[in-house]
Amino acid sequence: MEIYHPEEKEVLREMRRVRRKAKRERLGRGLLIWLALGAITGWLVFNRFYTLAWVQGPAMNDTILSGSLVVCKRNNGMQPSQGDLVLFEHGEEWQIKRVIALEGDRVVVSRYGEIRINGRVLEEDYTYGHAEDTGILARRVNVPERQLFVAGDMRSLSVDSRFSNYGTVPEESVVATAEYVIWPLYRFGRVAPAEKTEEIPVIEETPAPSVAPGSETAMPTSMPTSAPAENGGKK
Amino acid sequence: MRKFLGGLFFLLLVAAGLGYLLYPILTDQYSKYQKTEKIDAYLANVEAMDASKREEILSAAERYNESLNAILVLDVFSKNQTAPAIAQAPTESPEPPEETPEPETEAAEAPPESPEPPEGTPEPETEAAEAPPENPEPPEETPESETEAAEAPPESSEPAEKTPPAYQQQLRTNSGVMGILEIPRLGIRLPFYHLYDGKSVHDEVVHLEGTSLPVGGKGSHCVIAGPGVQPAPEGVLRDIGLTSARMLGDIGKLTAGDLFILKVADRTMLYQVARVWSVSSNVLDQLEMEPGEDIVTLMTADKDQRQLVQGRRIEISRASAELDAAEVATVPPDWLNIIIFGSPVLLVGFMVMFVIERVKQRSFRLPGEKKKRNR
Numbered sequence: 302m303e304i305y306h307p308e309e310k311e312v313l314r315e316m317r318r319v320r321r322k323a324k325r326e327r328l329g330r331g332l333l334i335w336l337a338l339g340a341i342t343g344w345l346v347f348n349r350f351y352t353l354a355w356v357q358g359p360a361m362n363d364t365i366l367s368g369s370l371v372v373c374k375r376n377n378g379m380q381p382s383q384g385d386l387v388l389f390e391h392g393e394e395w396q397i398k399r400v401i402a403l404e405g406d407r408v409v410v411s412r413y414g415e416i417r418i419n420g421r422v423l424e425e426d427y428t429y430g431h432a433e434d435t436g437i438l439a440r441r442v443n444v445p446e447r448q449l450f451v452a453g454d455m456r457s458l459s460v461d462s463r464f465s466n467y468g469t470v471p472e473e474s475v476v477a478t479a480e481y482v483i484w485p486l487y488r489f490g491r492v493a494p495a496e497k498t499e500e501i502p503v504i505e506e507t508p509a510p511s512v513a514p515g516s517e518t519a520m521p522t523s524m525p526t527s528a529p530a531e532n533g534g535k536k
Numbered sequence: 537m538r539k540f541l542g543g544l545f546f547l548l549l550v551a552a553g554l555g556y557l558l559y560p561i562l563t564d565q566y567s568k569y570q571k572t573e574k575i576d577a578y579l580a581n582v583e584a585m586d587a588s589k590r591e592e593i594l595s596a597a598e599r600y601n602e603s604l605n606a607i608l609v610l611d612v613f614s615k616n617q618t619a620p621a622i623a624q625a626p627t628e629s630p631e632p633p634e635e636t637p638e639p640e641t642e643a644a645e646a647p648p649e650s651p652e653p654p655e656g657t658p659e660p661e662t663e664a665a666e667a668p669p670e671n672p673e674p675p676e677e678t679p680e681s682e683t684e685a686a687e688a689p690p691e692s693s694e695p696a697e698k699t700p701p702a703y704q705q706q707l708r709t710n711s712g713v714m715g716i717l718e719i720p721r722l723g724i725r726l727p728f729y730h731l732y733d734g735k736s737v738h739d740e741v742v743h744l745e746g747t748s749l750p751v752g753g754k755g756s757h758c759v760i761a762g763p764g765v766q767p768a769p770e771g772v773l774r775d776i777g778l779t780s781a782r783m784l785g786d787i788g789k790l791t792a793g794d795l796f797i798l799k800v801a802d803r804t805m806l807y808q809v810a811r812v813w814s815v816s817s818n819v820l821d822q823l824e825m826e827p828g829e830d831i832v833t834l835m836t837a838d839k840d841q842r843q844l845v846q847g848r849r850i851e852i853s854r855a856s857a858e859l860d861a862a863e864v865a866t867v868p869p870d871w872l873n874i875i876i877f878g879s880p881v882l883l884v885g886f887m888v889m890f891v892i893e894r895v896k897q898r899s900f901r902l903p904g905e906k907k908k909r910n911r
Contacts, residue, residue, distance in 0.1 A: 313902055313903070316902055317902065320900055320902075324893070324896070327892070327893075327896070328889065328893075331885070331888075331889040331892070332889075334885075335881070335882055335885025335886065335888075335889065336882065336885075338881055338882075338885060339878035339879065339881040339882035339885065340874055340878050341878075342877065342878050342881045343873065343874035343875065343876070343877040343878025343879070343881070344870075344874050344877075344878070346877040346878075347870070347873040347874055347877050351877060352867055352873060353867060353868050353872065353873050353876060354865045354866065354867055354868075355865065355866045355867070355868050356864075356865045357720060357721065357862070357863070357864045357865070357866075358720050358859075358862045358863035358864060359718060359720045359795070359797060359859070359862065359863075360859070360863045362718070362725075363576075366723065366725065367718075367720035367721070367723050367725075368720075368722070368723025370868070371865075372876075388865055394863075394864045394865070394866075395864070395865040395866065395867070396863050396864065396865055397865045453863070457804045457852060458797065458804065458806070458852065458859060459859070459863070460856045460859045460860040460863070464856060466856070467856075467860070483876070485565055485568060485569075485723070486562070486565045486569075487565055487566075487568060487569035487572065
């Protein structure tokens with residue numbers, strides 16, 4: 302009986318083939334396992350611990366811009382604390398608002414939008430802007446048990462517990478607390494109000510053209526040159 | 537070697553595909569980031585102002601608005617109007633656009649209390665060439681004849697108390713921004729500027745001179761125009777049809793009942809979309825003031841079409857139902873949640889697989905295979 306003795310080259314080729322096959326199998330198996338693991342964890346995390354929320358509306362500007370995708374931590378019955386951004390059921394929809402006061406607190410809303418909690422003025426450094434445009438009547442609210450007093454950060458464009466027809470929000474309706482912004486990309490990170498600039502930045506000085514533009518006569522320009530401004534004074 | 541090249545080709549293909557998909561999104565995000573910085577600077581500026589200064593700015597703008605009794609909307613998107621506010625020597629025949637005001641003569645003919653030329657008056661070409669580089673729409677109480685305006689030397693007399701300052705001085709802040717336009721439903725938040733104030737309607741949102749200033753008030757009609765979806769910078773990227781910042785390109789998606797917001801100085805104005813329509817570029821003069829109404833029209837260009845969105849002011853204090861309805865948080869579909877929360881695990885998994893591969897590669901070396909240099 303004759304035995305075939307393969308050359309060394311052939312042996313190596315065969316060994317490489319086996320090795321490649323093993324690698325392919327390994328990769329395929331790994332991919333499958335990790336995909337499954339990823340999906341299971343993703344599902345578990347989503348069901349038990351976190352949820353995404355797509356936030357629309359102007360009320361939380363500039364903390365959460367309209368159109369943001371936010372990661373919210375499920376409360377699972379935990380009591381929210383003051384300052385949290387809570388995702389809660391409001392009627393048929395869900396909304397995100399900031400917790401201003403907890404049960405038992407005495408909240409006074411002045412006509413000018415100022416909020417006092419237990420006599421102390423709430424420091425609002427969440428946003429620029431004022432709440433004077435809103436038509437809130439001066440109101441005194443004693444936050445009932447298991448209820449929350451919430452308000453949007455953009456006070457002037459938010460409808461929230463300051464309004465009598467909105468009222469306080471029951472704690473059971475709180476689903477989650479907003480923690481991270483993942484969209485828009487330039488706001489990626491922990492939910493935080495837009496940083497207020499300390500000094501006043503001057504982005505650009507208005508270019509004051511010294512020569513009157515000739516080719517623009519046909520355009521509705523009025524340059525801040527001295528001539529038109531002073532003609533304005535003529536009567 | 538061939539295998540290596542094949543792999544490289546495949547990688548490049550994937551990268552190109554991803555780049556093609558992501559480029560418009562990323563550039564749009566970047567542009568929004570830049571705009572946000574401008575907005576923050578503006579808000580900081582306004583907040584640092586004295587309350588009396590803010591009041592003064594707004595009331596000056598209101599006086600200016602009172603002096604208008606018709607609005608004039610030019611098609612700022614047409615090519616003739618693109619010149620920025622760079623001083624140039626008067627040329628022989630600057631091509632005037634079709635709908636240019638002829639301010640001086642018109643003003644002379646108009647009744648004394650209307651310094652605004654009626655809209656849509658075509659300007660003869662010669663007149664445009666001869667006209668002095670004057671303010672074509674003097675917001676003055678008294679109109680002047682063309683000759684007067686041309687010959688009058690710049691007088692040093694101070695403007696009367698009541699006369700509102702010229703357009704370019706209106707709503708002027710350090711940051712150069714005039715105000716902020718927000719469209720919550722589209723996630724739009726953009727600063728707007730004075731037109732020709734070094735800004736062109738082709739790359740910034742601008743308020744159109746000749747229309748009311750955006751401070752609200754009955755009988756005002758403010759027109760704010762901005763570019764549509766911006767193409768990618770000149771070159772290959774543009775040639776393959778990529779876009780960058782979306783700007784006002786999506787306003788056609790608004791429907792009646794949507795809200796948009798103007799913030800000027802510390803005034804926040806809420807508008808509800810009443811009408812969304814588009815016209816061809818030469819019928820813009822439909823826009824008119826309506827007595828007793830407070831209207832803002834947003835305008836953007838899509839080639840020869842002009843997309844217009846008209847909103848009517850609703851008092852914030854009476855709009856609680858609308859504002860409440862606009863405020864919605866929705867949970868995205870399950871698969872998106874699963875992908876996002878599962879992706880860290882997947883990432884870790886890929887890293888583990890990579891490490892395993894490396895280890896295996898090292899331990900199953902065949903005779904004759906060189907040890908790869910420590911990589």
